[in-house]
Each structure stands twice: as C-alpha cells, then as structure tokens.
Amino acid sequence: xxxxxxxxxxxxxxxxxxxxxxxxxxxxxxxxxxxxxxxxxxxxxxxxxxxxxxxxxxxxxxxxxxxxxxxxxxxxxxxxxxxxxxxxxxxxxxxxxxxxxxxxxxxxxxxxxxxxxxxxxxxxxxxxxxxxxxxxxxxxxxxxxxxxxxxxxxxxxxxxxxxxxxxxxxxxxxxxxxxxxxxxxxxxxxxxxxxxxxxxxxxxxxxxxxxxxxxxxxxxxxxxxxxxxxxxxxxxxxxxxxxxxxxxxxxxxxxxxxxxxxxxxxxxxxxxxxxxxxxxxxxxxxxxxxxxxxxxxxxxxxxxxxxxxxxxxxxxxxxxxxxxxxxxxxxxxxxxxxxxxxxxxxxxxxxxxxxxxxxxxxxxxxxxxxxxxxxxxxxxxxxxxxxxxxxxxxxxxxxxxxxxxxxxxxxxxxxxxxxxxxxxxxxxxxxxxxxxxxxxxxxxxxxxxxxxxxxxxxxxxxxxxxxxxxxxxxxxxxxxxxxxxxxxxxxxxxxxxxxxxxxxxxxxxxxxxxxxxxxxxxxxxxxxxxxxxxxxxxxxxxxxxxxxxxxxxxxxxxxxxxxxxxxxxxxxxxxxxxxxxxxxxxxxxxxxxxxxxxxxxxxxxxxxxxxxxxxxxxxxxxxxxxxxxxxxxxxxxxxxxxxxxxxxxxxxxxxxxxxxxxxxxxxxxxxxxxxxxxxxxxxxxxxxxxxxxxxxxxxxxxxxxxxxxxxxxxxxxxxxxxxxxxxxxxxxxxxxxxxxxxxxxxxxxxxxxxxxxxxxxxxxxxxxxxxxxxxxxxxxxxxxxxxxxxxxxxxxxxxxxxxxxxxxxxxxxxxxxxxxxxxxxxxxxxxxxxxxxxxxxxxxxxxxxxxxxxxxxxxxxxxxxxxxxxxxxxxxxxxxxxxxxxxxxxxxxxxxxxxxxxxxxxxxxxxxxxxxxxxxxxxxxxxxxxxxxxxxxxxxxxxxxxxxxxxxxxxxxxxxxxxxxxxxxxxxxxxxxx
Numbered sequence: 001x002x003x004x005x006x007x008x009x010x011x012x013x014x015x016x017x018x019x020x021x022x023x024x025x026x027x028x029x030x031x032x033x034x035x036x037x038x039x040x041x042x043x044x045x046x047x048x049x050x051x052x053x054x055x056x057x058x059x060x061x062x063x064x065x066x067x068x069x070x071x072x073x074x075x076x077x078x079x080x081x082x083x084x085x086x087x088x089x090x091x092x093x094x095x096x097x098x099x100x101x102x103x104x105x106x107x108x109x110x111x112x113x114x115x116x117x118x119x120x121x122x123x124x125x126x127x128x129x130x131x132x133x134x135x136x137x138x139x140x141x142x143x144x145x146x147x148x149x150x151x152x153x154x155x156x157x158x159x160x161x162x163x164x165x166x167x168x169x170x171x172x173x174x175x176x177x178x179x180x181x182x183x184x185x186x187x188x189x190x191x192x193x194x195x196x197x198x199x200x201x202x203x204x205x206x207x208x209x210x211x212x213x214x215x216x217x218x219x220x221x222x223x224x225x226x227x228x229x230x231x232x233x234x235x236x237x238x239x240x241x242x243x244x245x246x247x248x249x250x251x252x253x254x255x256x257x258x259x260x261x262x263x264x265x266x267x268x269x270x271x272x273x274x275x276x277x278x279x280x281x282x283x284x285x286x287x288x289x290x291x292x293x294x295x296x297x298x299x300x301x302x303x304x305x306x307x308x309x310x311x312x313x314x315x316x317x318x319x320x321x322x323x324x325x326x327x328x329x330x331x332x333x334x335x336x337x338x339x340x341x342x343x344x345x346x347x348x349x350x351x352x353x354x355x356x357x358x359x360x361x362x363x364x365x366x367x368x369x370x371x372x373x374x375x376x377x378x379x380x381x382x383x384x385x386x387x388x389x390x391x392x393x394x395x396x397x398x399x400x401x402x403x404x405x406x407x408x409x410x411x412x413x414x415x416x417x418x419x420x421x422x423x424x425x426x427x428x429x430x431x432x433x434x435x436x437x438x439x440x441x442x443x444x445x446x447x448x449x450x451x452x453x454x455x456x457x458x459x460x461x462x463x464x465x466x467x468x469x470x471x472x473x474x475x476x477x478x479x480x481x482x483x484x485x486x487x488x489x490x491x492x493x494x495x496x497x498x499x500x501x502x503x504x505x506x507x508x509x510x511x512x513x514x515x516x517x518x519x520x521x522x523x524x525x526x527x528x529x530x531x532x533x534x535x536x537x538x539x540x541x542x543x544x545x546x547x548x549x550x551x552x553x554x555x556x557x558x559x560x561x562x563x564x565x566x567x568x569x570x571x572x573x574x575x576x577x578x579x580x581x582x583x584x585x586x587x588x589x590x591x592x593x594x595x596x597x598x599x600x601x602x603x604x605x606x607x608x609x610x611x612x613x614x615x616x617x618x619x620x621x622x623x624x625x626x627x628x629x630x631x632x633x634x635x636x637x638x639x640x641x642x643x644x645x646x647x648x649x650x651x652x653x654x655x656x657x658x659x660x661x662x663x664x665x666x667x668x669x670x671x672x673x674x675x676x677x678x679x680x681x682x683x684x685x686x687x688x689x690x691x692x693x694x695x696x697x698x699x700x701x702x703x704x705x706x707x708x709x710x711x712x713x714x715x716x717x718x719x720x721x722x723x724x725x726x727x728x729x730x731x732x733x734x735x736x737x738x739x740x741x742x743x744x745x746x747x748x749x750x751x752x753x754x755x756x757x758x759x760x761x762x763x764x765x766x767x768x769x770x771x772x773x774x775x776x777x778x779x780x781x782x783x784x785x786x787x788x789x790x791x792x793x794x795x796x797x798x799x800x801x802x803x804x805x806x807x808x809x810x811x812x813x814x815x816x817x818x819x820x821x822x823x824x825x826x827x828x829x830x831x832x833x834x835x836x837x838x839x840x841x842x843x844x845x846x847x848x849x850x851x852x853x854x855x856x857x858x859x860x861x862x863x864x865x866x867x868x869x870x871x872x873x874x875x876x877x878x879x880x881x882x883x884x885x886x887x888x889x890x891x892x893x894x895x896x897x898x899x900x901x902x903x904x905x906x907x908x909x910x911x912x913x914x915x916x917x918x919x920x921x922x923x924x925x926x927x928x929x930x931x932x933x934x935x936x937x938x939x940x941x942x943x944x945x946x947x948x949x950x951x952x953x954x955x956x957x958x959x960x961x962x963x964x965x966x967x968x969x970x971x972x973x974x975x976x977x978x
Contacts, residue, residue, distance in 0.1 A: 040210060040214040040215075040217050040218045040221075040242075041210040041211050041213070041214025041215075041217075041218075042071065042075065045075055045205060045207065046078065046082075048062065048203065048205050049062070049075075049078070049079045049082060049178075050082070052176055052178070052203065053079075053082065053083055053086055053088065053146070053176060055176070056174075058171070058201060059167070059168075059171060059197075059200055059201035059202055060167075060171070060174075060175065060176040060177060061167050061176075061177045061178075061179070061197055061200070061201070061202035061203070062176075062177065062178045062179070062202065062203050062205055063179050063180075063194050063197060063198065063202050063203065063204045063205065064076070064178060064179070064180040064181075064205045064206075064207065065180065065181050065182070065183045065194075065204070065205075065206055065207070066182070066183055066206065066207030066208075067182070067183050067207075067241065067331075067332035067344075068182060068243070068282075068283060068332070069241045069242060069243025069244050069279065070207045070209070070241055070242065070243070071207060071242045071243070072150070072180055072182075072207055073150060075207065076092070076148050076150050076178060076180060079146070079148060079178055080092055080146065080148055083144075083146040083176070087143065087144065088143065088144045088145060088146045088176070089139060089143045089144070089145050089146070090145075090146045090147075090148065091108070091112060091145065091146070091147045091148065092148045092150075093108050093147075093148065093149045093150070105128035105129060105131075105132055105158065105159055105162060106128055108132060108149075108159075109128060109131060109132055109135060112132075112135045112136070112139065114131065114132075114135045128158075128162075129158075129161075129162035129165075129166060132162070132166065133166055133169060133170060136166075136170055136173070136175050137170065137173050137175075140170075140173040140174050140175050141173075144174040144175075144176065145173075145174065145175045145176065146175075146176045146177075146178070147175065147176070147177050147178070148178045148180075149163075149177075149178070149179050149180065150180045151180070151181065151182065152179055152180065152181045152186060152190055152193070153181050153182050153185040153186035153187075153190060155186075155190070157189055160189045160190055160192075160193050161189070163179065163193055163197075164192070164193055164196045164197070167197065167200075167202075168200050177202075179193075179194075179197070181194070183206075183332050184329065184330035184331065184332060185330065208240070209239055209240020209241060209344075210240040210241075210242060210245075211240070212236075214240075215235055215236065215238070215240055215245065216232065216235075218242065218245060218246070219231070219232070219235045219245070219249055219265075220265075222246060222249040222250065222253075223249055223253065223258060223260060223265040224260065224265075225260045225261075225263050225264055225265040226263060226264055226265065227265050227267075228264060228265065228266045228267060230266075230267040231258065231265055231266065231267040234248070234267060234347070235248070235249070236346070237345065237346030237347040237350065238345055238346075238347050239344045239345035239346070239347070239348075241345060243279060244276065244279050244280075244345060244347060244348075247273075247275040247276050247278070247279045248272070248273065248275070248276045248347060250273075250275060251272075251273025251274060251275030251276050252267070252269070252273050254273065254275065255269070255271075255273050255274070256268075256269075257269035257271065257273060271354075272347065272350060272351055272354060276347060276351060277351050277354070277355075280347070280348050280351040280352070281351075283331060283333065283348065284331075284333075284352075286327075286331060287324075287327055287328065287331065288324075288327065290323070290324050291323075291324040291327045291328055294310065294314075294321065294324040294325070294328070295324075295328055295333070295352055296352055296353075296355075296356055297310060297313060297314065297364065298310050298341070299343070299349045299352040299353050300353060300356070300361065300364045300365065300368055300385075301368060302381065303342060303343050303346060303349065304337070304340040304341065304342040304343075305340060305341055305342075306339070306340050306341070307321055307325060307341065308375075309368075309371060309372065309375060312371050312374075312375075313367060313368065313371050325341070329341075332344060333345070333348060361388075361389075362388070362389045362391055362394070363389065364389070365385040365386070365388040365389030366385070366386060366389035366390070366394070366396075366397045366400065368382075368385045369382045369383070369384075369385035369386035369389060369397075369400055369404070370382075370386075370400050372385065373400065373403060373404060373407070379404060379407045379408050379411075379412075380408065380412055380415060382404055383404045383405075383408060383412075383415050383416075383418075383419055386400050386401050386404055386419065387401075387418070387419065387422055390422050390423070390426055391426075392426060394426075395426070395427075395431075397426075398423050398426060398427060398433070398437075401419050401420070401422060401423035401426075402420075402423060402437070402440070404416075404419050405417075405419040405420045405423070405440070405444060406440075409443075409444060409447055413444060413447040413448040413449070414448040414449075416444045416447070416448065417441070417444040417445045417447070417448040417450060417453075419444075420437065420440055420441040420444045420445075421441055421445075423437055423441075424437045424438060424441045424457075429464055434464075435461075435465070435470050438457065438458075438461045438474070439473060439474070439477065441457060442454045442457055442458055442477050442481070443477075445457060446481060446587045446626055447628075449628055449629075449658065449661065449662040450662060450663070451481055451484060451485050451587075451626050451662050451663040451664055452485075452662075452663035454481050454587075455478060455481050455482065455485065455663075458474050458477060458478040458481070459478065461474055462474055462475070468501055468502075468503070468504075469504070469505065469508060471501075472498045472501055472504055472508050472512065473508060475494045475495075475497060475498045475512075476494075476495065476498050476508065476511050476512045476515050477587075478491075478494055479491040479492075479494040479495040479498075479512075479515040479516070479518075479519060480515050480518065480587040480588055480626070481587050481626060482494070482519070483518050483519055483587075483589075483626070483666065484587065484589075484626035484627055484662075484664040484665075484666050484667055485626070485663055485664060485665055485666065486664075486665035486666040486669075488519050488520075488666075491515065491518075491519035492516060492519035492520055494515075495512050495513075495515040495516035495519055496516060498512040498515075499512050499513065499516065510546065510547045511546070511547075513532070513536070513547050514546055514547045514550045514588065515588075516529075516532075517529060517532065517533060517536075517547075517550045517551060517554050518550060518588055518589060521553075521554050521557060529554055530554065530555070530558055532551070533550075533551035533552075533554035533555050533558075534551075534555065536548055536550075536551035537551045537552060537555065548578065549575050549578045549579050549591060550575075550588065552571050552572070552574055552575035552578070552591070553571075553572065553575050553589070553591050553594055555568075555571050556568040556569070556571035556572040556575065556594065556595075556598070557594065559571065560598060560743075560744065560747070561742050561743065561744050562741070562742075562743065563743035563747075563778060563779045563782050563783070564782060564783075565598075565602060565747065565779070565782070565783045565786055565789070566782075566783045566785050566786065568598065569595070569598060569599070569602075572591060572594055572595040572598060573595060575591035575594075575595075576591045576592050576595050576611070578591075579591050579592065587626040587627070588627075589627055589630075590627060590630075592611050592612075593627060593630045593631065593634065595611050596608050596611040596612050596631075596634045597633075597634050597637070599611060600634060600637045600638055600641060601747045601748050601749075602747065602786050602788050602789065603641060603750060603788045603815040603816055604786075605638065605641065605642065605815075608634070608638060609638065612631060612634065612635070612638075626662070626664055627664075627667070628658065628662070629654075629655040629658040629659045629662070629664060629667050629671065630655075630667060630670075632651050632652070632654050632655035632658070632671075633651070633652065633655045633667065633670050633671055633674050635651045636648045636649075636651035636652040636655065636671075636674045636675070636678060637674055639651060639678075640674075640677065640678050640681060641816055641818075642817075643817045643818070643854050643855035643856050644856060645678050645679075645681050645682035645855075645856040645857065646682065646856065648674070648678035648681075649675060649678045649679060649682065649684075649687075651674075652671055652674040652675035652678055653675060655667070655670075655671040655674070656668060656671035656672060656675060656691075659671050669711055670711075672691040672692070672711070673691075673692070673710065673711040673714045675687065675691045676688045676689075676690075676691040676692040676714050676715075676718060677714050677717070677749075679691070680692075680714075680717060680718060680721060680859075681818065681855075681856070681857050681859070681860075682856060682857065682858060682859065683857075683858045683859030683862070685718075685721060685722070685859075685914050686901075686904065686914070688718050688721070689718055689722060692711075692714055692715045692717075692718035692719075710744060710745055710748040710749075710752075712731075712732075712734075712735055712745070713735065713745050713748065713749070713752060715731065716728045716731050716732050716735075716759075717755065719731055720759055724762075724763075725758075725759045725760075725762035725763040726763045728759050728763070729759060729760060729763045729765055729768070732756070732759075732768075736756070736768045736771060736772070739771055739772065739775040740771075740775065743775060743778075743779055746772070746775055746776055746779060746792070747779070747789075749819075750788050750791065750792045750795075750814060750815070750816050750819040751792070751795070751816070751818065751819045751822050752792070753772050753773070753775070753776040753792050753793065753795065753796035754792070754795040754796045754799050754819075754822060754823070754826065755822075756768070756769070756772045756796075757769045757772050757773060757796045757799050757800050758799060758826070760772065761799075761800065769800050770800070772796060773793070773796050773797050773800050776789075776792055776793035776796045776797070777793050777797065779792075779793065780792070780793040787813060787815070788814070788815055788816075790813065791809075791810045791813035791814045791815075791819070791823075792810075792814075792819075794806045794807075794809055794810040794813070795807065795810035795811075795814070795819070795822075795823050795826070798810060798823075798826070798827075799826050799830075802830055804827055804830055804831060807823050807824075807826050807827040807830065808823075808827060810823040811823035811824045811827060811847070817851050817854050817855040818851070818852070818855040818857055818860075820851045821847075821848045821849075821850075821851030821852040821855060821857065821860065822848075822860075824844045824845070824847040824848035824851060825844070825845065825848040825852075825860075825864060827844045828840075828841045828842075828843075828844035828845040828847075828848060828867075831844065832867075832871075838871070841871070842868065842871060842873055845864050845867055845868050845871075846868075846875075848860075848864050849861055849864040849865065849868070849875060852864060885932070886932050886933070886934070887932065887933070888933070888944075888948050890932045891929060891932060891933075894915070894925060895925050895928060895929050895932075897915065898911055898915070898922060898925050898926060898929065899929055899941060899944075899945050900945055901914065901915075902926070902938050902941055902942060902945070903941070903942040903945035903946060908922040908923055908926070909922075926941075929941065
C-alpha cells in the first residue's frame with residue numbers, strides 16, 4: 001500500500017481512508033485497544049516521533065524495530081497522522097507480503113505521482129534512485145515531507161541499497177524518514193542499512209514490551225474490570241506484547257474464561273483461548289520442522305533452559321543446535337541471558353506445550369527429569385518433571401522417583417516426601433520394592449514434618465505386610481513416630497509387640513529396644529526402663545551403638561531428675577560423642593537436643609550454643625525427624641536466659657506453629673510452655689495465659705519427664721500472676737510432694753526455688769517453703785561444680801529466713817540477669833521493712849531495675865519503678881522521639897498497647913490491671929488515641945487496630961502512673977510481699 005498524504009490544509013491523494021491505515025488485527029501505535037481511546041505505555045515513543053518531526057537540521061532519520069504484535073504498524077500510523085496535523089506531506093510505503101511483491105523504488109515513485117520514464121534507448125540505464133531523490137527534493141521545496149517505510153524486511157536489494165545514501169543526500173532538504181522492520185528479519189543487506197544510517201546519526205527506536213502498569217491498564221480496559229491476581233499473572237505471561245495480550249483477553253471473554261462481577265474480573269479457566277493459540281501459531285510459521293521440534297522440547301524444560309541440556313535430550317552436540325536456536329532467537333520467541341536462554345512470553349511456551357499430545361508430554365517429562373538428575377544441581381526441577389510424568393502403567397519412572405527423593409531429602413524434605421508418596425502410589429503390592437518404598441516414604445514424611453501422614457501410612461501398610469520381619473520393621477518405625485505425637489503408651493505397646501516376635505534379626509531387635517527405651521522414658525513409671533538402659537550400657541557395643549546411645553540418654557535424664565546433674569551431663573556428653581557414628585536413622589530424640597536443654601537449665605550457655613551448632617535438621621542435625629522443632633524451643637530458652645524475651649517469643653511461636661503442623665503434640669506442649677514463660681517475662685499476660693492453659697484446653701497429653709521445659713511450673717506461675725499465691729499453691733501439690741525424689745522443677749529455672757518459696761510464704765504455707773529450701777540445698781550439695789545451683793539455693797534460703805547476706809551473694813552469683821534482678825528486688829524488699837535502711841533499699845531496687853531492663857523484663861521493671869516512686873524516687877523510663885500530630889505513627893507506645901488491648905475486648909479496668917496504671921490513666925490515653933486517629937468509638941478503634949495488626953506492639957506492663965500498688969494484673973495485688 002502506497003499513500004501520499006497532503007497537509008491538513010490541503011487534500012490527500014492515494015488510496016485508503018484517512019487518517020488510519022487498517023491492516024488486519026492489531027493494537028494502536030500507543031498500545032491502545034482499537035475500540036478505546038486510552039493510551040497505554042508508549043509515551044516515550046511518541047515523544048521521540050515529535051522530536052524527529054521538530055528537527056530542522058542534522059539527520060532526520062528514525063529507525064524503528066520490534067517483534068510481531070508489538071504495535072509497530074500502529075506507531076507508524078500515529079506518526080503519519082501527527083505529521084499531517086503538523087503540516088507535513090506524508091509518503092507511506094507499506095509492502096504487503098501477502099501479495100508476494102517486495103517494495104521497490106518504482107512503487108515509491110508512483111506514490112509520489114511521478115510518471116514512468118519513456119522507454120530507454122539501447123545502452124541507456126534507468127536510474128530510479130536518482131529520480132526518487134529529485135522527486136523528493138521538489139516535493140520538499142513547498143512543504144516538509146515525512147517518508148514512512150514499514151516492513152523493510154520485504155524490500156528488494158536495490159531499494160535497500162538506495163536507502164543507504166538517499167536520506168543522507170537529502171539531509172539539506174526538509175525530508176524526514178521513518179524506516180521500520182521486524183526484529184531479527186531481513187538478512188544482511190537490511191542489517192547493513194540500519195548500521196550505516198545509525199553511523200550517520202539516525203535514531204534507533206526499539207519497541208519494547210509494555211511496562212507492567214500499561215499491561216494492567218490495558219487488561220482493565222479490555223475486560224472492563226480490574227483483573228484478579230491469577231488473571232494478572234496470566235497477562236504477565238504475554239510478555240508485554242499488546243497483540244498477544246489483547247487476543248488473550250478477548251479470547252477469554254469469547255470463551256467464558258473470565259467472570260466479571262462488581263468491577264472485578266476473575267479467571268475461571270486454566271485453558272488458553274483459541275485466539276491466543278492462533279497468534280502463537282502465526283509466530284511459529286517461519287520456523288522449519290527441526291526448529292519446531294526443538295521449540296517443543298525446550299518449552300517442556302521450563303521458562304529458562306540451557307542448550308547443553310537440550311542437546312543431551314536430543315542426543316546431539318550443542319553445535320548441532322545452533323541453526324535452530326538462531327532461528328528461534330531471530331523470531332523473538334527466545335532471549336539470551338547470561339546463563340540460559342529464556343522464553344520471552346510464557347503464554348507462547350504454554351501454547352506450544354498444549355499442542356503436544358498428552359502421552360508424549362508425559363514421556364518428555366520423564367526424559368527431562370532423568371536428564372536433569374544426571375546433570376545435578378537442578379534436583380527440584382527434575383522432581384517436578386518426574387512427578388508430571390509419573391502415571392499408572394509406567395513403572396520405568398519409579399527408580400528415577402526414588403533417586404530424586406533421596407537426593408532432595410536433606411534440602412527439600414517436603415518435595416522428597418511427595419515424590420516417595422507418588423512412587424508408592426504407583427507401586428503394585430506384588431512389586432518387590434513395595435516394602436522398601438513404604439519404609440522410605442515413612443522416613444521422608446517424618447523428615448518433612450508430617451508425623452500424622454507417616455503414622456497413617458504405617459498403619460495402612462500393616463494390613464499388607466506378609467512377613468514377620470516386615471511387620472516388625474513397620475511397628476518399630478511407627479513406635480518412634482508416635483512418641484513426639486504424644487502417644488507414648490501406644491508407642492511402648494508396639495515396641496513390646498515387636499520384641500515378642502520370634503526370630504528377629506539383631507538389627508531389628510536393637511531398633512525395637514531403642515524405640516521401647518524412648519517410649520518408656522515418657523511414661524510415669526518407666527516400666528523397668530532404667531534397668532534395661534543400665535544393662536545395655538554395661539554390654540558396651542554388643543547391642544549396637546544406636547541402642548547404647550539411647551540408653552545413655554535414659555540414664556542421663558534419670559540422673560537429672562534425681563538431682564545428680566554433673567553425672568547426668570557426663571552421660572549426655574558421652575551420648576553426643578557416640579551419636580555421630582551410631583548408624584541410627586529413626587525418628588528418635590537426638591542426644592544433642594537433650595544435652596543443649598540440660599545445659600540451658602544450669603546456665604552453661606557457651607556449651608549449650610556449641611551443642612546447638614550440631615545442626616537443626618538433616619540426617620546429622622539435632623533437630624531431625626519428628627523432633628525438628630526442638631532446636632527452636634531450646635533457642636527460645638537461650639534467648640530468654642540471655643535477656644532477649646522478644647526473640648524468645650518469636651522462636652517459641654515458630655516452634656509451636658511447626659509442631660502443630662507436624663502433629664507433634666508432645667513438642668507443642670513444650671513450645672507452649674516456652675512461649676508462656678517468655679510472654680510472662682515480657683509483660684504480655686494475655687499470651688502467657690493463652691498458652692499456659694492452652695495445652696489443657698486442647699486436651700493435649702501431659703509432657704513426659706524429658707519435656708524441654710516444665711509445663712507444670714509455668715502454669716503455676718501464670719496462675720499466681722492472675723489469681724494470686726493461694727490459687728497457685730493449689731496446683732503445686734504434686735510438684736512439691738515429689739521434690740524429694742524429682743528435682744527437675746527446681747532445675748529448669750534458677751529462680752524456680754525462690755519463686756516457690758515466695759509464693760508459699762505469701763500464701764501462708766511455711767511447710768512447703770521449708771521443703772523447697774531443703775531440696776535446693778540438697779541439689780547444690782550434690783553438684784558443687786554447678787555454681788548456678790548454689791546461687792539458687794542461697795536465694796531461696798535468704799528469702800525464707802530474711803538473711804540479706806544470702807540474698808546479696810545470690811544476686812552476685814546468679815548467671816542469669818533476670819535471676820540476679822529478682823534477688824536484688826527481694827533484698828530491697830527485705831531491707832525496706834527495717835529502720836534506717838532507706839538508702840540501701842533504694843540502691844538494691846536500682847540494681848534490680850537495671851537488671852530487669854537488661855533482661856527485657858518490662859513488667860518487672862515497671863513494678864520496681866512503682867516501688868521507687870512510692871519512696872519518692874522517680875526513674876525515667878521513656879525515650880523522646882518526634883512524632884506526627886495525627887495518624888497511627890503519632891501514637892506513643894503506651895497508646896498503641898492500650899489500643900491493642902481495646903481491640904481484644906478488655907475494659908479500661910482490665911487494661912489498667914495489665915499495664916500497672918489506673919483506669920483514669922487508661923481513659924486519658926484513650927481520649928488521646930481517639931483524637932489522633934479521629935475515631936468515635938471503641939469498635940471503630942478496634943477496626944483500625946486490626947488493619948495495622950503487623951505494627952501493633954504486644955501489650956506490656958508499664959509502671960503505675962497513679963500511685964497505686966503495683967501487682968499482678970488480675971489479682972490486683974503485689975506479686976511480692978512488701
């Protein structure tokens with residue numbers, strides 16, 4: 001099509017309808033749908049055109065290139081229209097490849113109404129390039145001229161040769177040029193033309209994909225509604241190509257693939273529309289059969305691929321792929337990145353895959369998965385392909401699934417478990433590999449943290465086991481799994497059932513004995529577990545190293561419970577040294593996890609951290625199998641002991657979520673205890689209450705003796721904080737009665753003995769207090785090498801008998817900051833009742849305040865500030881910072897905490913109790929909050945809080961602002977005697 005457009009003031013000669021040239025489907029030159037008037041994402045290109053048309057000297061040449069469907073033709077139409085509106089005469093040459101006729105100079109001359117020359121005489125040469133130059137010069141003398149030549153890949157060689165010099169020779173005339181081509185097409189001659197003109201100063205304008213914002217706007221305009229995330233993700237797969245994007249969206253509308261409601265468009269199909277397939281097929285027409293086959297193969301590899309993998313799949317060398325890869329790169333389907341070739345349009349890749357028959361796709365998935373495994377480093381991608389290709393009736397894929405699962409077990413256990421489940425589902429019961437795959441699937445499920453799935457798989461498999469040894473192995477594995485699930489009685493029964501079977505292999509018997517040891521350790525009476533453990537240790541390596549390692553831990557836990565801590569630590573350390581090569585891979589409690597927890601109890605923190613370095617997962621980590629969340633619980637206790645309660649809360653929350661997800665009810669109880677005590681320490685009483693009593697409300701099992709925290713003591717401490725010392729003592733009867741034989745309650749926290757004494761005295765029960773002091777003294781005497789026990793015993797005795805020197809020494813000897821602060825507070829409280837001791841009382845309260853602050857114990861620090869204020873001493877506790885006048889950021893920390901408690905439904909009085917302030921002070925703060933947030937009710941405030949829940953600090957204690965007694969929030973009484 002050749003058109004001459006005269007300026008607006010004149011007329012237009014030629015063919016076609018002014019001002020747009022319509023040629024098939026397309027998108028407007030600025031990315032606009034043809035039926036809409038909005039502009040999407042081509043502002044930069046339009047500005048470049050305006051700059052070209054305004055240029056009065058120098059080269060007036062613009063070179064435009066872009067992939068099919070990018071909007072090149074529409075951009076040229078826009079340029080022609082803008083030029084005509086600006087007084088230009090416009091010559092548009094647009095060869096139509098459908099006519100099979102390339103653009104030549106004679107056709108361009110005819111567009112200028114130049115007559116054909118008379119017949120040439122013999123020996124004369126026709127010079128169309130010279131005639132074209134003369135015609136353009138004459139036309140430009142009366143009006144500026146714009147020459148637009150599109151699809152130059154179809155131009156004949158003579159025209160390309162003439163264009164190398166013609167724009168340069170006409171540089172002195174007001175002739176402007178826009179020359180356009182399809183990216184990667186046209187051959188060497190066209191490439192030389194573009195390079196030559198760029199060297200002469202021509203501007204290259206590559207049409208890039210639409211930016212994200214323009215894509216979103218275009219989709220919204222096409223659908224008449226905002227896209228949902230799935231629809232937006234699909235639109236992104238068009239790679240910013242306007243034609244492909246429009247055909248995709250319009251195709252979805254045509255085929256009912258989009259549901260539009262209340263201004264929201266929702267994707268309701270996973271199929272690509274036929275209109276999108278047709279656009280893609282048009283893009284592939286230029287590829288030869290070899291390139292098409294390669295494209296199908298690499299599309300299966302994923303959005304990015306390496307040519308080496310493709311060559312391996314085809315059994316050829318990478319050099320043999322070059323012609324086909326170059327053809328695909330030339331079409332713009334692929335782009336070369338530094339480490340891989342990538343598909344530029346995900347929609348194109350999906351369309352190519354859809355055209356591959358289903359059985360062929362499955363076979364290719366398997367072949368690709370195997371090849372990726374051979375290459376290594378892309379095991380996850382290999383697993384995805386193997387899963388996609390694993391279908392019933394194709395047993396050849398099963399060994400590849402086995403291998404992929406084994407390689408991913410340490411790094412991606414969840415994926416490994418999914419692979420093994422699929423492999424097991426596809427394995428016939430008569431297959432010799434069925435039992436081995438069942439056991440492997442159990443181990444991978446445990447490693448993936450799915451104890452419930454592992455137990456269900458084992459119980460279902462028991463119905464199909466034909467032999468005694470197979471049943472024994474399954475029951476033993478199930479016994480190990482049931483312990484962290486909290487089903488220790490069932491675990492013990494299953495292990496005993498195995499040991500009652502005749503003719504067991506030694507290895508199976510040893511593992512069953514180990515399972516029984518672990519299960520019986522969690523039972524109140526232990527059922528002879530101690531005697532069996534001693535016998536195994538005495539036998540040395542004869543029973544198997546894994547069994548001896550487990551027996552050592554049983555003896556260590558028993559010694560710990562009896563108060564023989566130094567000996568227990570020695571046994572646990574020996575067990576840790578042996579575990580690295582004991583060969584046991586079952587879901588058992590790792591000795592390193594036990595040792596780390598014991599070390600934290602006695603505040604040997606450096607060694608505890610070194611023990612934790614053993615790992616947190618994998619075959620050799622201390623958190624393997626069903627005990628994977630154990631390290632997070634220990635880390636929580638370490639953080640709390642070192643004065644980082646917020647970190648302790650985060651670790652405990654993560655452990656609780658993971659334990660609940662895994663079905664590890666035993667560890668859920670431990671995580672709840674850790675979370676409760678950390679929340680109580682930081683002043684978050686609501687969280688402390690929720691999790692201290694949560695296990696009981698959920699019907700969870702009572703923690704066994706090797707519980708990594710001590711739930712019973714924690715519940716009593718929360719009860720004391722809520723309901724007072726008498727209520728706490730009512731729940732401590734069993735713990736206090738057992739102190740003579742079971743010392744673990746006094747070991748888990750260096751202040752446990754002092755807290756028990758303080759609570760018993762406050763409740764008026766001197767007998768239990770004496771019993772606690774005696775037990776603490778006995779512990780210290782049995783373990784002279786553990787100074788934390790001596791400090792705890794001195795603290796308890798000094799508190800009971802009112803001996804300042806003992807309290808002073810305990811405060812100096814405690815390795816725990818919070819324990820040190822507690823001793824200083826008890827010392828200040830003791831001296832506060834004596835005449836002439838005011839200065840010393842203030843001194844010890846100041847020491848307590850400093851230590852509480854260093855330990856992050858805001859609730860306790862607030863209590864000390866209240867005591868000092870009643871003595872006429874005020875201690876600053878706030879930090880000034882600039883805040884805006886309104887909005888959430890304008891609220892102080894106290895105002896934010898009060899807002900959070902209002903959102904929880906607490907009354908002003910309950911908020912006052914929790915934060916150690918008066919109800920009048922709460923009301924004052926709420927008035928400030930209402931003013932700053934411009935809210936009118938507590939309901940509206942609660943809604944605003946929920947919107948900002950991520951920014952909301954946990955409610956913590958503050959010091960009394962109204963001079964009232966500082967005390968436990970719900971009991972409204974001092975937690976310590978004055």
